[in-house]
Amino acid sequence: MPPHSPGPFDWWRALVRVLSSIEAVRDGRAMYVLLASFAGAGLAAATAQASLGREDLVWAVGQGAAALFIAFYGSNAAGLLLMDRARGVPPRSVMDAVEDALGIGHRVFLALAVVLAGVAVVLAGLLGLFWLSDLPVVGPWLYALVVPFTVVVLGLLFLVGGAVVGPLTGPTVWSGASSWQAVRTLWWFMRARVLQAAVLMVGLSLVTALVGAAVSFVVFTGGRLMAEVSVWLLGVDVPPEVLMAGLFGHGLHSINPAVVPKSAMAHTVAALVGGGVVFALALVLPTLVYLRGVCEIYLALVTPAPSRAADDIVP
Template sequence: MSESRFSPVVSPPFPPEGGAAMVRHGGGFDWWQALARVLSSIDAVREGRALYVLLSALSGGGLALATARASLARGETSWAVFQAAVGLFIAFYGSNAAGLLMMDRALGRPPRDVFDALEDALGIAHRVLVALAGMVLVAAALAGGLLGLLWLSGLPKLGPWLFAGVVPLTVGVVGVVAVAGAAVAGPLTGPSVWLGASSWQSFRTLLGLIRHQLLQAAVMAVALSGLTGLVGAGTSLVVMLGGRVMAEASVWMLGIDLPPEVLMVGLFGGGLQSINAAAVPKEAVAHTAAAAIGGGVVFAVALVLPTAVYLRGVCEVYLTLLRNEQRHGRSGA
C-alpha cells in the first residue's frame, strides 16, 4: 500500500508512530472544544464514500448471516459456520475500511479511494483484534488477582480482616475495568489502528489513556452515545412516518386487502418469515415480497447512518485525547 495514504501521522498535534505515545497526567482539558468535536461527528451523514462502504459491508455481512441461518435450519452445520464466518469477515473488514475513510476526514485530509480503503483494511484490521486481545488479557489478570484475594479471604482469623479491604478494592477495580472497556478499549482501539499504530503501539496507547484520561474519555463516550442515539431515533421516526404513509397509500392504490403493517415489516429488519402467511391473500404475495425487499434496503440505510456517526465520533474522541496529550507533554512509547 502506498506510503502517502497510509503512513502514521507525525506532525503536531499528533504524536509519532501513529499515536503510540503515552499520555502524561497534568494540565486542564478543554471540555467545550472536546464536546464540539463530538457534535461535529454528525457531519458523517454526508460522507458518501464511507456510507457506501459501510452499507455494502453491513448488507453483505447480513446476507451471509441470513444464509447461514437458513443452512443451519436445514441441518447443514458446517456450511452454516462457514457462511457465518464469511459474514463476520465482510462486516468487520468493511467497517474498518469505513473507519479509515472517517479517520481521513477527521484529520482534515482528502479521503482515500474506496478500493484503497478496502486494501488498507485488509492489511491492518487484524491489529484491532490483537490489541483488544491484549486488553482482555490485562482484564483477565486483574480478575485472577481479585479471585485470589477472595480465596484468601476465606482463611480463618485473617480472612475477615482481609475481606474488609477486598470489598472496596473489588468494587473499584471492576468499576474501573468496566468503564475503561466501554469508553477506551472498545471504541478507541479501531481509531488508534486507523491512525497507523501497530498492535503493540495501540495497546500501550490505550493503557496510557486509561491511566490518565479515563474521565475525559468516559464523558466523551457518553456524549457520543447520546448523539448516536439521537441520530438513530430521528432516523427511526422518519422511517416510521414514511413507512406508515407508504403502507396506507399502497393498500389504497393497489386495491389489495392487506393490513398496512404487513408492508412495513421489512422497514424494521423483518423478512418474509416474519409475516403471517394466513394474513396475506394470494393476489398480494408478490407485492408483499417486494415490500419486504424494499423495506430491507431502507432498514440498511437507517442502520448505516447512526453507525457512520459513531465511527466518525470515535475518531474525533481519539484525536481529541491525542491533542490533549500533545499540549501537556508525553513520554515515548
C-alpha cells in the same frame, strides 16, 4: 502516538468535535462501504441460518464466520475513511480503504488480546484475594479490605472497557498505530484521559441516540403513510403493518399466507425488499455517526490543547 505529558484538555473543542460527528451522514464513500458490508454480512448470516435449518453445521459455521469477517473488515474500511475525514486529509478511495482494512484489521485483534490478557491477570489476582479471605481467623479481617478494593477495581474495569478499550481501539489503529503502539496508547488513555474519554463517550451516545431517534421517526412516519396509501391506491388487500414489516428488518420468511392473499403476494414481496433497503439505511446512519464520533474523540484526546501564551501578552 499521544504526548508523554497529559497537559491541559480543551473541553470545548472536544465537545465541538463530538457534535461535528453528525456530518458523517453526508459521507457517501463511508456510507457505501457500510451498506455493502451490512448487505454482505446479512446475506451470509441468512445463508448460515438456512444451512442450520438443514442441519448442515459445517456450512453454517463457515457462513457465520464469513458474516463476521465481512462486518468486521467492512467496519474497519469505513472507519479508515471516517478517520481521514476527521483528520482533515483527502480521503482514500474505497478500494484503498478495503485493502488497508484487510492489512491492519488484525492489529485490532492483537491489541484487544493484550488488553484482555491484562484484565485476566487482574481478575486472577482478585480471585486469589477471595481465596485468602476464606482462610480461618484472618480471612474475615482480610475480606473487609477485599470488598471495597474489588468494588473499585471491577467498577474501573467496566469504565475503562466502555470508555477506552471498546470504542478507541479501532480509531487508534486507523490512525496508523501498530498493535504495540495501540496498546501503549490505550494504556496512556487509561492513566491520563479516562475521565475525558468517559464524558465524551456519554456525549457521543446522546448524539447517536438523537440521530437514531430522528431516523426512526422518519422511517415510521413515512412507512405508515406509504402503507396506507398503498392499500388505498393499489388495492392491496393486506393490513398496512404487513407492508411495513421490511422497515423493521423482517424478511421474506415473515410472510404469513393466512394473512396475505395470492393477489397481494407480489406487492407484499416488493414492499419487504424495498423496506429492507430502508432498514439498512436506518442502521447505517447512526453507525456512521458513532464511528466518526470515536475518531473525533480519539483525536481530541491525543491532540494537545493550543498554547495560550499569546493570549497572556498584554500590549
